[in-house]
Amino acid sequence: MNDAARTQRSAGLVGVLGGMxxxxxxxxxxxxxxxxxxxxxxxxxxxxxxxxxxxxxRTAAFRGDGESPLxxxxxxxxxxxxxxxxxxxxxxxTAHLWFDDLQAAxxxxxxxxxxxxxxEAARRAPGARLGLLATDATLAxxxxxxxxxxxxxxxxxxxxxxMVELVMPGIAAVKAGELARGRDALMQAAQALRRRGADxxxxxxxxxxxxxxxxxxxxxxxxxxxxxxxxxxxWSLTQREAEATGALAA
Amino acid sequence: MNDAARTQRSAGLVGVLGGMxxxxxxxxxxxxxxxxxxxxxxxxxxxxxxxxxxxxxRTAAFRGDGESPLxxxxxxxxxxxxxxxxxxxxxxxTAHLWFDDLQAAxxxxxxxxxxxxxxEAARRAPGARLGLLATDATLAxxxxxxxxxxxxxxxxxxxxxxMVELVMPGIAAVKAGELARGRDALMQAAQALRRRGADxxxxxxxxxxxxxxxxxxxxxxxxxxxxxxxxxxxWSLTQREAEATGALAA
Numbered sequence: 001m002n003d004a005a006r007t008q009r010s011a012g013l014v015g016v017l018g019g020m021x022x023x024x025x026x027x028x029x030x031x032x033x034x035x036x037x038x039x040x041x042x043x044x045x046x047x048x049x050x051x052x053x054x055x056x057x058r059t060a061a062f063r064g065d066g067e068s069p070l071x072x073x074x075x076x077x078x079x080x081x082x083x084x085x086x087x088x089x090x091x092x093x094t095a096h097l098w099f100d101d102l103q104a105a106x107x108x109x110x111x112x113x114x115x116x117x118x119x120e121a122a123r124r125a126p127g128a129r130l131g132l133l134a135t136d137a138t139l140a141x142x143x144x145x146x147x148x149x150x151x152x153x154x155x156x157x158x159x160x161x162x163m164v165e166l167v168m169p170g171i172a173a174v175k176a177g178e179l180a181r182g183r184d185a186l187m188q189a190a191q192a193l194r195r196r197g198a199d200x201x202x203x204x205x206x207x208x209x210x211x212x213x214x215x216x217x218x219x220x221x222x223x224x225x226x227x228x229x230x231x232x233x234x235w236s237l238t239q240r241e242a243e244a245t246g247a248l249a250a
Numbered sequence: 251m252n253d254a255a256r257t258q259r260s261a262g263l264v265g266v267l268g269g270m271x272x273x274x275x276x277x278x279x280x281x282x283x284x285x286x287x288x289x290x291x292x293x294x295x296x297x298x299x300x301x302x303x304x305x306x307x308r309t310a311a312f313r314g315d316g317e318s319p320l321x322x323x324x325x326x327x328x329x330x331x332x333x334x335x336x337x338x339x340x341x342x343x344t345a346h347l348w349f350d351d352l353q354a355a356x357x358x359x360x361x362x363x364x365x366x367x368x369x370e371a372a373r374r375a376p377g378a379r380l381g382l383l384a385t386d387a388t389l390a391x392x393x394x395x396x397x398x399x400x401x402x403x404x405x406x407x408x409x410x411x412x413m414v415e416l417v418m419p420g421i422a423a424v425k426a427g428e429l430a431r432g433r434d435a436l437m438q439a440a441q442a443l444r445r446r447g448a449d450x451x452x453x454x455x456x457x458x459x460x461x462x463x464x465x466x467x468x469x470x471x472x473x474x475x476x477x478x479x480x481x482x483x484x485w486s487l488t489q490r491e492a493e494a495t496g497a498l499a500a
Contacts, residue, residue, distance in 0.1 A: 038427070050297075083329040
Protein backbone atom coordinates (compact mmCIF):
# COMPACT_ATOMS: atom_id res chain seq x y z
CA MET A 1 0.00 0.00 0.00
CA ASN A 2 0.87 3.68 -0.23
CA ASP A 3 2.60 2.97 -3.54
CA ALA A 4 0.86 5.61 -5.65
CA ALA A 5 2.32 8.98 -6.56
CA ARG A 6 1.08 12.10 -4.79
CA THR A 7 -0.62 14.70 -6.95
CA GLN A 8 -1.21 18.38 -6.77
CA ARG A 9 -4.38 19.59 -5.06
CA SER A 10 -6.38 21.65 -7.55
CA ALA A 11 -8.81 24.12 -5.93
CA GLY A 12 -11.20 24.01 -8.89
CA LEU A 13 -11.36 20.22 -9.31
CA VAL A 14 -14.75 18.87 -8.16
CA GLY A 15 -14.65 15.51 -6.40
CA VAL A 16 -17.79 13.40 -6.76
CA LEU A 17 -18.12 10.58 -4.23
CA GLY A 18 -20.66 8.54 -6.18
CA GLY A 19 -21.59 5.00 -7.10
CA MET A 20 -24.62 4.92 -4.75
CA UNK A 21 -26.00 3.79 -7.14
CA UNK A 22 -23.89 4.13 -10.28
CA UNK A 23 -26.85 5.09 -12.50
CA UNK A 24 -27.84 7.88 -10.08
CA UNK A 25 -24.26 9.17 -10.29
CA UNK A 26 -24.53 9.33 -14.09
CA UNK A 27 -27.84 11.20 -13.72
CA UNK A 28 -26.02 13.71 -11.50
CA UNK A 29 -23.16 14.08 -14.02
CA UNK A 30 -25.65 14.65 -16.87
CA UNK A 31 -27.30 17.38 -14.77
CA UNK A 32 -23.93 19.06 -14.19
CA UNK A 33 -23.32 19.07 -17.97
CA UNK A 34 -26.83 20.40 -18.67
CA UNK A 35 -26.41 23.22 -16.13
CA UNK A 36 -23.02 24.33 -17.55
CA UNK A 37 -22.81 27.10 -20.14
CA UNK A 38 -20.38 25.43 -22.61
CA UNK A 39 -19.56 25.61 -26.29
CA UNK A 40 -16.67 23.13 -26.32
CA UNK A 41 -15.14 20.38 -24.19
CA UNK A 42 -12.80 22.77 -22.37
CA UNK A 43 -15.69 24.90 -20.96
CA UNK A 44 -17.02 22.02 -18.83
CA UNK A 45 -16.56 21.57 -15.07
CA UNK A 46 -13.44 19.52 -14.25
CA UNK A 47 -14.49 16.53 -12.12
CA UNK A 48 -12.95 13.46 -10.56
CA UNK A 49 -15.66 10.87 -9.98
CA UNK A 50 -15.45 7.91 -7.66
CA UNK A 51 -18.02 5.34 -8.79
CA UNK A 52 -17.11 2.53 -6.41
CA UNK A 53 -20.44 0.91 -5.58
CA UNK A 54 -19.00 -1.57 -3.07
CA UNK A 55 -20.19 0.70 -0.21
CA UNK A 56 -22.33 -1.16 2.35
CA UNK A 57 -26.07 -0.39 2.17
CA ARG A 58 -26.71 2.96 3.88
CA THR A 59 -30.30 2.32 4.95
CA ALA A 60 -29.50 -1.11 6.42
CA ALA A 61 -26.65 0.40 8.45
CA PHE A 62 -28.91 3.16 9.81
CA ARG A 63 -31.45 0.56 10.89
CA GLY A 64 -28.70 -1.38 12.68
CA ASP A 65 -29.05 -4.28 10.21
CA GLY A 66 -25.69 -3.97 8.45
CA GLU A 67 -22.13 -2.72 8.67
CA SER A 68 -21.41 1.00 8.60
CA PRO A 69 -20.64 2.48 5.18
CA LEU A 70 -18.31 5.04 6.80
CA UNK A 71 -14.99 3.17 6.29
CA UNK A 72 -15.80 2.59 2.59
CA UNK A 73 -16.96 6.21 2.17
CA UNK A 74 -13.76 7.44 3.83
CA UNK A 75 -11.63 5.23 1.57
CA UNK A 76 -13.36 6.71 -1.51
CA UNK A 77 -12.95 10.22 -0.10
CA UNK A 78 -9.25 9.60 0.51
CA UNK A 79 -8.81 8.36 -3.06
CA UNK A 80 -10.41 11.60 -4.30
CA UNK A 81 -8.24 13.66 -1.93
CA UNK A 82 -5.15 11.83 -3.25
CA UNK A 83 -6.28 12.69 -6.78
CA UNK A 84 -6.19 16.36 -5.75
CA UNK A 85 -9.85 17.44 -5.61
CA UNK A 86 -10.69 20.84 -4.07
CA UNK A 87 -14.38 20.14 -3.28
CA UNK A 88 -16.35 17.04 -2.35
CA UNK A 89 -19.99 16.28 -3.11
CA UNK A 90 -22.07 13.14 -2.52
CA UNK A 91 -24.83 12.49 -5.07
CA UNK A 92 -26.62 10.18 -2.58
CA UNK A 93 -29.05 11.53 -0.01
CA THR A 94 -28.75 8.71 2.52
CA ALA A 95 -24.94 8.89 2.50
CA HIS A 96 -25.37 12.40 3.92
CA LEU A 97 -26.02 10.79 7.31
CA TRP A 98 -22.18 10.47 7.35
CA PHE A 99 -21.58 13.98 5.87
CA ASP A 100 -20.23 15.50 9.10
CA ASP A 101 -17.94 12.49 9.74
CA LEU A 102 -16.54 12.74 6.20
CA GLN A 103 -16.00 16.48 6.44
CA ALA A 104 -14.23 16.15 9.80
CA ALA A 105 -11.97 13.31 8.58
CA UNK A 106 -11.12 14.65 5.13
CA UNK A 107 -10.93 18.38 5.81
CA UNK A 108 -12.22 19.21 2.31
CA UNK A 109 -14.86 21.82 1.42
CA UNK A 110 -18.20 20.07 0.80
CA UNK A 111 -21.64 21.09 -0.51
CA UNK A 112 -24.65 19.51 1.26
CA UNK A 113 -27.29 18.05 -1.05
CA UNK A 114 -30.25 18.74 1.27
CA UNK A 115 -29.22 22.40 1.63
CA UNK A 116 -29.15 22.72 -2.16
CA UNK A 117 -32.59 21.08 -2.42
CA UNK A 118 -34.14 23.19 0.37
CA UNK A 119 -32.80 26.41 -1.22
CA GLU A 120 -34.32 25.31 -4.53
CA ALA A 121 -37.66 24.54 -2.80
CA ALA A 122 -37.69 27.97 -1.13
CA ARG A 123 -37.07 29.58 -4.52
CA ARG A 124 -39.39 27.52 -6.72
CA ALA A 125 -42.22 26.65 -4.32
CA PRO A 126 -42.26 29.24 -1.51
CA GLY A 127 -44.96 28.51 1.04
CA ALA A 128 -45.78 25.15 -0.54
CA ARG A 129 -46.63 22.07 1.50
CA LEU A 130 -43.67 19.87 0.57
CA GLY A 131 -44.15 16.17 0.01
CA LEU A 132 -40.92 14.28 0.70
CA LEU A 133 -40.01 10.99 -0.97
CA ALA A 134 -36.80 9.47 0.37
CA THR A 135 -35.37 6.32 1.92
CA ASP A 136 -36.41 5.14 5.34
CA ALA A 137 -33.05 6.29 6.77
CA THR A 138 -33.23 9.77 5.17
CA LEU A 139 -36.73 10.28 6.61
CA ALA A 140 -36.15 8.79 10.05
CA UNK A 141 -32.82 10.56 10.58
CA UNK A 142 -34.45 13.93 9.88
CA UNK A 143 -31.84 14.67 7.18
CA UNK A 144 -34.23 17.13 5.49
CA UNK A 145 -36.54 17.90 8.43
CA UNK A 146 -33.77 19.01 10.81
CA UNK A 147 -31.58 21.03 8.41
CA UNK A 148 -31.76 24.82 8.78
CA UNK A 149 -34.73 25.76 6.58
CA UNK A 150 -34.41 28.82 4.33
CA UNK A 151 -38.21 29.20 4.77
CA UNK A 152 -40.63 27.61 7.21
CA UNK A 153 -41.82 24.35 5.64
CA UNK A 154 -44.93 22.20 6.10
CA UNK A 155 -43.93 18.59 5.43
CA UNK A 156 -46.13 15.80 4.03
CA UNK A 157 -44.50 12.39 4.57
CA UNK A 158 -45.28 8.87 3.35
CA UNK A 159 -46.96 6.54 5.86
CA UNK A 160 -45.07 3.55 7.23
CA UNK A 161 -47.11 1.22 5.02
CA UNK A 162 -46.37 3.33 1.94
CA MET A 163 -42.67 3.26 2.85
CA VAL A 164 -42.62 -0.53 3.25
CA GLU A 165 -44.86 -1.39 0.29
CA LEU A 166 -44.07 1.34 -2.26
CA VAL A 167 -41.09 3.62 -1.61
CA MET A 168 -38.38 1.17 -0.48
CA PRO A 169 -39.32 -1.57 -3.03
CA GLY A 170 -39.57 1.13 -5.73
CA ILE A 171 -36.05 2.41 -4.98
CA ALA A 172 -34.67 -1.16 -4.89
CA ALA A 173 -36.29 -1.88 -8.27
CA VAL A 174 -34.64 1.21 -9.81
CA LYS A 175 -31.26 0.12 -8.40
CA ALA A 176 -31.80 -3.32 -9.98
CA GLY A 177 -32.49 -1.68 -13.35
CA GLU A 178 -36.21 -2.56 -13.29
CA LEU A 179 -37.29 1.00 -14.06
CA ALA A 180 -40.90 0.35 -15.08
CA ARG A 181 -41.65 -1.58 -11.88
CA GLY A 182 -39.88 1.09 -9.81
CA ARG A 183 -41.81 3.89 -11.52
CA ASP A 184 -45.19 2.24 -10.82
CA ALA A 185 -44.55 1.90 -7.10
CA LEU A 186 -43.03 5.37 -6.70
CA MET A 187 -45.81 7.07 -8.71
CA GLN A 188 -48.36 5.52 -6.31
CA ALA A 189 -46.40 6.86 -3.33
CA ALA A 190 -46.17 10.31 -4.94
CA GLN A 191 -49.91 10.38 -5.67
CA ALA A 192 -50.64 9.48 -2.05
CA LEU A 193 -48.64 12.53 -0.89
CA ARG A 194 -50.52 14.66 -3.39
CA ARG A 195 -53.90 13.42 -2.12
CA ARG A 196 -52.83 14.33 1.43
CA GLY A 197 -52.14 17.93 0.41
CA ALA A 198 -48.59 18.13 -0.95
CA ASP A 199 -48.44 20.86 -3.56
CA UNK A 200 -44.79 20.29 -4.45
CA UNK A 201 -42.63 17.20 -4.18
CA UNK A 202 -39.02 16.85 -3.02
CA UNK A 203 -37.23 13.89 -4.63
CA UNK A 204 -34.91 13.18 -1.71
CA UNK A 205 -33.21 10.05 -3.09
CA UNK A 206 -31.05 10.11 -6.21
CA UNK A 207 -32.80 7.04 -7.65
CA UNK A 208 -36.16 8.89 -7.80
CA UNK A 209 -35.49 11.34 -10.67
CA UNK A 210 -34.47 8.34 -12.82
CA UNK A 211 -38.17 7.42 -13.03
CA UNK A 212 -40.24 10.40 -11.79
CA UNK A 213 -40.62 13.81 -13.43
CA UNK A 214 -42.77 16.92 -13.19
CA UNK A 215 -44.72 16.10 -16.36
CA UNK A 216 -45.71 12.65 -15.10
CA UNK A 217 -46.55 13.83 -11.57
CA UNK A 218 -48.49 16.98 -12.43
CA UNK A 219 -47.01 19.04 -9.57
CA UNK A 220 -43.78 21.01 -9.09
CA UNK A 221 -40.82 18.76 -8.37
CA UNK A 222 -37.68 19.68 -6.43
CA UNK A 223 -35.03 17.29 -7.70
CA UNK A 224 -32.24 17.17 -5.09
CA UNK A 225 -29.81 15.72 -7.67
CA UNK A 226 -30.44 18.66 -10.00
CA UNK A 227 -30.19 21.17 -7.13
CA UNK A 228 -26.77 19.77 -6.14
CA UNK A 229 -25.63 19.80 -9.79
CA UNK A 230 -26.57 23.50 -10.13
CA UNK A 231 -24.78 24.29 -6.86
CA UNK A 232 -21.64 22.55 -8.17
CA UNK A 233 -21.71 24.49 -11.45
CA UNK A 234 -22.19 27.81 -9.60
CA TRP A 235 -19.28 26.91 -7.30
CA SER A 236 -17.08 25.99 -10.27
CA LEU A 237 -17.84 29.22 -12.15
CA THR A 238 -17.00 31.29 -9.05
CA GLN A 239 -13.80 29.29 -8.66
CA ARG A 240 -12.82 29.90 -12.27
CA GLU A 241 -13.47 33.65 -11.92
CA ALA A 242 -11.29 33.71 -8.80
CA GLU A 243 -8.51 31.87 -10.65
CA ALA A 244 -8.78 34.27 -13.62
CA THR A 245 -8.61 37.28 -11.25
CA GLY A 246 -5.63 35.71 -9.47
CA ALA A 247 -3.90 35.14 -12.80
CA LEU A 248 -4.41 38.80 -13.78
CA ALA A 249 -3.11 39.98 -10.40
CA ALA A 250 -0.03 37.73 -10.59
CA MET B 251 1.64 20.85 -4.11
CA ASN B 252 2.09 17.23 -3.09
CA ASP B 253 -0.19 17.85 -0.14
CA ALA B 254 -2.64 15.00 -0.76
CA ALA B 255 -2.59 11.68 1.05
CA ARG B 256 -1.32 8.56 -0.72
CA THR B 257 -3.82 5.79 -1.22
CA GLN B 258 -3.70 2.08 -1.72
CA ARG B 259 -3.46 0.74 -5.27
CA SER B 260 -6.48 -1.51 -5.89
CA ALA B 261 -5.94 -4.05 -8.69
CA GLY B 262 -9.64 -4.18 -9.54
CA LEU B 263 -10.32 -0.44 -9.64
CA VAL B 264 -10.85 0.75 -13.24
CA GLY B 265 -9.41 4.19 -14.05
CA VAL B 266 -11.24 6.07 -16.79
CA LEU B 267 -9.29 8.96 -18.30
CA GLY B 268 -12.26 10.79 -19.79
CA GLY B 269 -13.68 14.25 -20.36
CA MET B 270 -12.91 14.21 -24.11
CA UNK B 271 -15.74 15.15 -24.36
CA UNK B 272 -17.61 14.84 -21.06
CA UNK B 273 -20.84 13.62 -22.72
CA UNK B 274 -18.93 10.88 -24.57
CA UNK B 275 -17.48 9.79 -21.21
CA UNK B 276 -21.01 9.48 -19.77
CA UNK B 277 -22.02 7.44 -22.83
CA UNK B 278 -19.08 5.11 -22.09
CA UNK B 279 -20.06 4.83 -18.40
CA UNK B 280 -23.67 3.99 -19.36
CA UNK B 281 -22.36 1.26 -21.67
CA UNK B 282 -20.27 -0.20 -18.83
CA UNK B 283 -23.39 -0.30 -16.62
CA UNK B 284 -25.48 -1.86 -19.41
CA UNK B 285 -22.85 -4.57 -20.04
CA UNK B 286 -22.58 -5.52 -16.33
CA UNK B 287 -24.65 -8.37 -14.89
CA UNK B 288 -25.88 -6.64 -11.70
CA UNK B 289 -28.83 -6.93 -9.33
CA UNK B 290 -27.72 -4.27 -6.83
CA UNK B 291 -25.28 -1.36 -6.49
CA UNK B 292 -22.50 -3.55 -5.10
CA UNK B 293 -22.40 -5.78 -8.24
CA UNK B 294 -21.23 -2.91 -10.48
CA UNK B 295 -17.68 -2.29 -11.73
CA UNK B 296 -15.70 -0.04 -9.37
CA UNK B 297 -14.42 2.95 -11.35
CA UNK B 298 -12.53 6.16 -10.77
CA UNK B 299 -13.34 8.61 -13.55
CA UNK B 300 -11.34 11.67 -14.49
CA UNK B 301 -13.63 14.03 -16.41
CA UNK B 302 -11.26 16.97 -16.73
CA UNK B 303 -12.07 18.41 -20.14
CA UNK B 304 -9.33 21.06 -20.05
CA UNK B 305 -7.15 18.84 -22.28
CA UNK B 306 -5.89 20.67 -25.41
CA UNK B 307 -7.63 19.67 -28.66
CA ARG B 308 -6.17 16.36 -29.86
CA THR B 309 -6.84 16.81 -33.58
CA ALA B 310 -5.37 20.35 -33.63
CA ALA B 311 -2.21 19.08 -31.91
CA PHE B 312 -1.82 16.24 -34.43
CA ARG B 313 -2.12 18.73 -37.30
CA GLY B 314 0.58 20.89 -35.68
CA ASP B 315 -1.95 23.68 -35.02
CA GLY B 316 -2.05 23.49 -31.22
CA GLU B 317 -0.22 22.45 -28.07
CA SER B 318 0.24 18.78 -27.25
CA PRO B 319 -2.41 17.23 -24.99
CA LEU B 320 0.21 14.89 -23.51
CA UNK B 321 1.10 16.93 -20.39
CA UNK B 322 -2.62 17.31 -19.51
CA UNK B 323 -3.30 13.63 -20.23
CA UNK B 324 -0.33 12.65 -18.05
CA UNK B 325 -1.54 14.90 -15.22
CA UNK B 326 -4.98 13.21 -15.35
CA UNK B 327 -3.34 9.78 -15.48
CA UNK B 328 -1.19 10.64 -12.47
CA UNK B 329 -4.29 11.76 -10.52
CA UNK B 330 -5.91 8.39 -11.30
CA UNK B 331 -2.72 6.55 -10.33
CA UNK B 332 -2.65 8.50 -7.05
CA UNK B 333 -6.27 7.45 -6.47
CA UNK B 334 -5.09 3.84 -6.71
CA UNK B 335 -6.51 2.55 -10.02
CA UNK B 336 -5.31 -0.83 -11.31
CA UNK B 337 -6.24 -0.32 -15.00
CA UNK B 338 -6.44 2.70 -17.28
CA UNK B 339 -8.76 3.21 -20.26
CA UNK B 340 -9.32 6.24 -22.49
CA UNK B 341 -12.86 6.62 -23.88
CA UNK B 342 -11.54 8.92 -26.65
CA UNK B 343 -10.21 7.52 -29.93
CA THR B 344 -7.98 10.44 -30.88
CA ALA B 345 -6.33 10.50 -27.44
CA HIS B 346 -5.02 7.01 -28.32
CA LEU B 347 -2.35 8.71 -30.46
CA TRP B 348 -0.67 9.24 -27.04
CA PHE B 349 -1.54 5.73 -25.72
CA ASP B 350 2.05 4.43 -25.87
CA ASP B 351 3.45 7.58 -24.20
CA LEU B 352 0.90 7.28 -21.38
CA GLN B 353 1.57 3.59 -20.87
CA ALA B 354 5.35 4.15 -20.76
CA ALA B 355 5.07 7.06 -18.31
CA UNK B 356 2.42 5.65 -15.97
CA UNK B 357 3.34 1.96 -15.98
CA UNK B 358 -0.31 0.93 -15.56
CA UNK B 359 -2.12 -1.87 -17.44
CA UNK B 360 -4.24 -0.33 -20.22
CA UNK B 361 -6.87 -1.59 -22.71
CA UNK B 362 -6.69 -0.14 -26.25
CA UNK B 363 -10.00 1.07 -27.67
CA UNK B 364 -9.17 0.29 -31.32
CA UNK B 365 -8.16 -3.27 -30.40
CA UNK B 366 -11.53 -3.73 -28.67
CA UNK B 367 -13.37 -2.30 -31.71
CA UNK B 368 -11.40 -4.40 -34.24
CA UNK B 369 -12.04 -7.58 -32.22
CA GLU B 370 -15.76 -6.71 -32.18
CA ALA B 371 -15.70 -6.07 -35.96
CA ALA B 372 -14.00 -9.43 -36.60
CA ARG B 373 -16.67 -11.11 -34.48
CA ARG B 374 -19.79 -9.30 -35.70
CA ALA B 375 -18.93 -8.51 -39.31
CA PRO B 376 -16.26 -10.98 -40.49
CA GLY B 377 -15.19 -10.30 -44.05
CA ALA B 378 -17.16 -7.07 -44.21
CA ARG B 379 -15.89 -3.97 -45.99
CA LEU B 380 -15.58 -1.63 -43.01
CA GLY B 381 -16.52 2.02 -43.33
CA LEU B 382 -14.60 4.11 -40.79
CA LEU B 383 -15.90 7.38 -39.37
CA ALA B 384 -13.38 9.16 -37.13
CA THR B 385 -11.54 12.43 -36.66
CA ASP B 386 -9.00 13.67 -39.14
CA ALA B 387 -6.20 12.76 -36.71
CA THR B 388 -7.49 9.24 -36.04
CA LEU B 389 -7.70 8.57 -39.79
CA ALA B 390 -4.44 10.23 -40.83
CA UNK B 391 -2.41 8.65 -38.01
CA UNK B 392 -3.54 5.18 -39.04
CA UNK B 393 -4.80 4.50 -35.49
CA UNK B 394 -7.21 1.84 -36.80
CA UNK B 395 -5.53 1.03 -40.13
CA UNK B 396 -2.13 0.19 -38.64
CA UNK B 397 -3.19 -1.80 -35.56
CA UNK B 398 -2.72 -5.58 -35.71
CA UNK B 399 -5.93 -6.77 -37.40
CA UNK B 400 -7.64 -9.89 -35.98
CA UNK B 401 -8.85 -10.48 -39.60
CA UNK B 402 -7.81 -8.92 -42.92
CA UNK B 403 -9.94 -5.81 -43.41
CA UNK B 404 -11.02 -3.83 -46.47
CA UNK B 405 -11.40 -0.20 -45.41
CA UNK B 406 -13.78 2.40 -46.88
CA UNK B 407 -12.79 5.93 -45.77
CA UNK B 408 -14.44 9.35 -46.08
CA UNK B 409 -13.07 11.64 -48.78
CA UNK B 410 -11.18 14.80 -47.80
CA UNK B 411 -14.19 16.94 -48.76
CA UNK B 412 -16.52 14.76 -46.64
CA MET B 413 -14.08 15.08 -43.71
CA VAL B 414 -13.92 18.89 -43.99
CA GLU B 415 -17.61 19.51 -44.74
CA LEU B 416 -19.38 16.73 -42.82
CA VAL B 417 -17.37 14.66 -40.33
CA MET B 418 -15.33 17.30 -38.49
CA PRO B 419 -18.19 19.88 -38.33
CA GLY B 420 -20.56 17.08 -37.25
CA ILE B 421 -18.28 16.03 -34.37
CA ALA B 422 -17.79 19.67 -33.32
CA ALA B 423 -21.59 20.17 -33.31
CA VAL B 424 -22.07 17.14 -31.03
CA LYS B 425 -19.38 18.47 -28.66
CA ALA B 426 -21.24 21.83 -28.58
CA GLY B 427 -24.49 20.03 -27.66
CA GLU B 428 -26.10 20.67 -31.09
CA LEU B 429 -27.06 17.05 -31.56
CA ALA B 430 -29.58 17.44 -34.40
CA ARG B 431 -27.14 19.44 -36.53
CA GLY B 432 -24.36 16.95 -35.76
CA ARG B 433 -26.57 13.98 -36.64
CA ASP B 434 -27.51 15.46 -40.04
CA ALA B 435 -23.90 15.96 -41.10
CA LEU B 436 -22.69 12.61 -39.78
CA MET B 437 -25.61 10.69 -41.35
CA GLN B 438 -24.65 12.15 -44.74
CA ALA B 439 -21.04 11.04 -44.24
CA ALA B 440 -22.18 7.54 -43.21
CA GLN B 441 -24.48 7.23 -46.23
CA ALA B 442 -21.58 8.22 -48.53
CA LEU B 443 -19.50 5.33 -47.11
CA ARG B 444 -22.41 2.98 -47.63
CA ARG B 445 -22.81 4.09 -51.27
CA ARG B 446 -19.12 3.36 -51.81
CA GLY B 447 -19.52 -0.22 -50.63
CA ALA B 448 -19.18 -0.27 -46.82
CA ASP B 449 -21.33 -3.07 -45.44
CA UNK B 450 -20.54 -2.31 -41.78
CA UNK B 451 -19.55 0.92 -40.09
CA UNK B 452 -16.95 1.52 -37.37
CA UNK B 453 -17.80 4.51 -35.17
CA UNK B 454 -14.19 5.47 -34.38
CA UNK B 455 -14.88 8.64 -32.38
CA UNK B 456 -16.73 8.60 -29.06
CA UNK B 457 -18.98 11.50 -30.12
CA UNK B 458 -20.46 9.45 -33.00
CA UNK B 459 -22.62 6.94 -31.04
CA UNK B 460 -24.26 9.91 -29.30
CA UNK B 461 -26.13 10.60 -32.56
CA UNK B 462 -25.75 7.55 -34.85
CA UNK B 463 -27.16 4.07 -34.37
CA UNK B 464 -27.70 0.86 -36.27
CA UNK B 465 -31.46 1.43 -36.68
CA UNK B 466 -30.97 4.87 -38.25
CA UNK B 467 -28.08 3.76 -40.49
CA UNK B 468 -29.51 0.48 -41.76
CA UNK B 469 -26.19 -1.40 -41.59
CA UNK B 470 -24.23 -3.13 -38.82
CA UNK B 471 -22.43 -0.69 -36.56
CA UNK B 472 -19.25 -1.35 -34.57
CA UNK B 473 -19.38 1.16 -31.71
CA UNK B 474 -15.84 1.53 -30.37
CA UNK B 475 -17.18 3.01 -27.09
CA UNK B 476 -19.37 -0.03 -26.52
CA UNK B 477 -16.54 -2.42 -27.48
CA UNK B 478 -14.24 -0.78 -24.90
CA UNK B 479 -17.02 -0.88 -22.26
CA UNK B 480 -17.51 -4.64 -22.82
CA UNK B 481 -13.75 -5.20 -22.63
CA UNK B 482 -13.66 -3.33 -19.29
CA UNK B 483 -16.52 -5.39 -17.84
CA UNK B 484 -14.86 -8.65 -18.97
CA TRP B 485 -11.57 -7.51 -17.39
CA SER B 486 -13.34 -6.57 -14.15
CA LEU B 487 -15.17 -9.89 -13.87
CA THR B 488 -11.90 -11.80 -14.41
CA GLN B 489 -10.26 -9.61 -11.79
CA ARG B 490 -13.04 -10.28 -9.29
CA GLU B 491 -12.79 -14.04 -9.86
CA ALA B 492 -9.04 -13.85 -9.28
CA GLU B 493 -9.60 -11.89 -6.06
CA ALA B 494 -12.24 -14.40 -4.88
CA THR B 495 -9.86 -17.29 -5.62
CA GLY B 496 -7.05 -15.43 -3.82
CA ALA B 497 -9.31 -14.85 -0.82
CA LEU B 498 -10.18 -18.54 -0.64
CA ALA B 499 -6.50 -19.50 -0.92
CA ALA B 500 -5.47 -17.02 1.80
